Amino acid sequence: MISMNVNGKKYDLAVSPDTPLLWVLRETLGLTGTKYGCGISGCGSCTVHVEGEAVRSCGVSISSVEGKKITTIEGIGATRIGKALQKAWIAEEVPQCGYCQPGFIMAAAALLAQKPKPTDEQIDGAITNLCRCGTYNRVRRAIYRAAGEMAKGGKR
Numbered sequence: 001m002i003s004m005n006v007n008g009k010k011y012d013l014a015v016s017p018d019t020p021l022l023w024v025l026r027e028t029l030g031l032t033g034t035k036y037g038c039g040i041s042g043c044g045s046c047t048v049h050v051e052g053e054a055v056r057s058c059g060v061s062i063s064s065v066e067g068k069k070i071t072t073i074e075g076i077g078a079t080r081i082g083k084a085l086q087k088a089w090i091a092e093e094v095p096q097c098g099y100c101q102p103g104f105i106m107a108a109a110a111l112l113a114q115k116p117k118p119t120d121e122q123i124d125g126a127i128t129n130l131c132r133c134g135t136y137n138r139v140r141r142a143i144y145r146a147a148g149e150m151a152k153g154g155k156r
Contacts, residue, residue: 002066007075017063022046024062033073033102044129047103048072054110073102081109088145096133103129108143
């Protein structure tokens, strides 16, 4: 049995220890907001938080996150940063197809938790996710909008 905490809920799972976290989230727990993109931790569609850090879940075995706090796109809206990002994503009309956007939001949330007023260089360093639709400029605007809302104490 592997014990884990996902979005504030404890699970004891009978899964192989080498199963990627992504597949446990999607197939075992039914949390399908985290997407499969490339399978080699390159695209970022599978980004989740492990103990608050952005992690690409396709390249992480379930045994390596046992007992750790995991947050997925389904749970990020319960956080102050997540709410601000979701609101900004809508205001900036970020998604086109939307497939990669959960990973972008998760990466942006981890960035804003560490750097509440990020620079362009900090965004470039932290947001390495890929988007085939090319929404990068809108992603950047949404990150700045969320940071601004949080700095002025916007509604949570």
